[in-house]
Amino acid sequence: MTKILVTGGAGYIGSHACKALAAAGYTPVTFDNLCTGWQDAVQFGPFEQGDLLDRPRLDEVFKKHQPVAVMHFAALSQVGESMIDPGKYWRNNVSGSLNLIEAAAAAGCLNIVFSSTCATYGDQDNVVLDENSAQYPVNSYGASKRAIEDILENFEASHGVKSVIFRYFNVAGADPDAQVGEFHQPETHLIPLMLDAIDGKRAALTIFGTDYDTPDGTCIRDYVHVCDLVDAHVLGIKWLEDNKGSRVFNLGTGNGFSVREVVDNSRSVTNRDVPIVEGERRPGDCTRLVSGSSRAVTELGWAPTRSDMATMIADAWRWHQNGHFDR
Ligand code: UFG
Numbered sequence: 001m002t003k004i005l006v007t008g009g010a011g012y013i014g015s016h017a018c019k020a021l022a023a024a025g026y027t028p029v030t031f032d033n034l035c036t037g038w039q040d041a042v043q044f045g046p047f048e049q050g051d052l053l054d055r056p057r058l059d060e061v062f063k064k065h066q067p068v069a070v071m072h073f074a075a076l077s078q079v080g081e082s083m084i085d086p087g088k089y090w091r092n093n094v095s096g097s098l099n100l101i102e103a104a105a106a107a108g109c110l111n112i113v114f115s116s117t118c119a120t121y122g123d124q125d126n127v128v129l130d131e132n133s134a135q136y137p138v139n140s141y142g143a144s145k146r147a148i149e150d151i152l153e154n155f156e157a158s159h160g161v162k163s164v165i166f167r168y169f170n171v172a173g174a175d176p177d178a179q180v181g182e183f184h185q186p187e188t189h190l191i192p193l194m195l196d197a198i199d200g201k202r203a204a205l206t207i208f209g210t211d212y213d214t215p216d217g218t219c220i221r222d223y224v225h226v227c228d229l230v231d232a233h234v235l236g237i238k239w240l241e242d243n244k245g246s247r248v249f250n251l252g253t254g255n256g257f258s259v260r261e262v263v264d265n266s267r268s269v270t271n272r273d274v275p276i277v278e279g280e281r282r283p284g285d286c287t288r289l290v291s292g293s294s295r296a297v298t299e300l301g302w303a304p305t306r307s308d309m310a311t312m313i314a315d316a317w318r319w320h321q322n323g324h325f326d327r
Pocket of ligand 1: 079188193206289
């Protein structure tokens with residue numbers, strides 16, 4: 001079967017992508033250093049442990065598996081941490097991706113699906129964020145992802161490396177079968193932290209900032225279900241097979257939810273109280289990030305089915321109750 005190299009395949013989004021690729025008839029080969037991923041999440045194809053900074057190891061894996069394309073998820077992705085330790089983000093995300101792209105080009109694997117982020121747009125209040133919007137990242141994480149987009153553009157010109165770049169908005173939810181799901185150590189994301197607070201694993205959810213210029217004072221984000229998100233990636237592989245050149249797609253629904261609205265939805269989905277504490281703003285957070293583009297729908301035929309807030313929270317809650325928390 002056709003192999004796809006999935007960097008970060010042991011992580012949250014990568015493991016869901018491996019499941020979707022296997023369902024679509026591909027063999028996903030996970031390449032992961034397990035610094036934030038989990039070996040027990042690799043269930044849908046072979047596992048190759050390795051680090052993107054280790055070029056000989058990358059060359060070995062390309063030679064062994066001869067993948068037709070790469071899905072590149074492996075990255076450090078905590079906005080707050082990236083403000084404290086930017087060097088870690090530039091080294092791991094940018095140098096690691098450069099190694100990967102060079103190794104792919106050397107192996108003749110010229111199709112790359114890359115996980116970028118809406119954090120590359122930065123804080124542009126009241127602006128519709130589409131793929132042509134200017135990119136002014138306000139945190140080192142977003143800056144590192146924008147740099148990788150630039151590297152891909154350069155390597156298309158020099159080596160014919162084609163890419164589909166997905167700029168994610170906020171990924172949420174879990175596999176409805178609860179085979180894989182979200183589990184970060186430490187956890188920093190809103191919905192899993194909120195579920196922890198709901199079932200008493202932590203005392204309360206702290207809302208980071210209540211004085212933003214939004215209707216209820218809390219930050220607004222555009223949440224997309226992880227299963228819908230990875231379906232777009234499978235369509236991205238097909239796009240690369242069928243088209244010349246490269247393309248950027250936002251992956252969001254266009255619906256913005258404030259932190260308080262997410263909390264309210266969680267109360268009704270779980271039928272439990274959410275203990276909250278109102279805290280200071282978190283450095284690096286943008287006020288509002290909402291996609292204003294339907295390019296993925298019109299050009300890829302992307303049809304999200306689970307990205308309504310109630311379904312995302314219900315799927316995350318099911319995983320939260322049944323997933324592998326003995327890690
Ligand atoms: N938030 C809280 N309390 C928490 C955690 C988060 O109030 O304990 C708030 C944040 O301030 C933010 C919102 O909830 O307003 C969402 O925060 P997340 O940490 O869940 O997500 P981010 O928006 O910071 O970051 C995520 C991904 C990034 C991506 C970014 C784009 O982690 O990879 O979305 O917005 F780039």
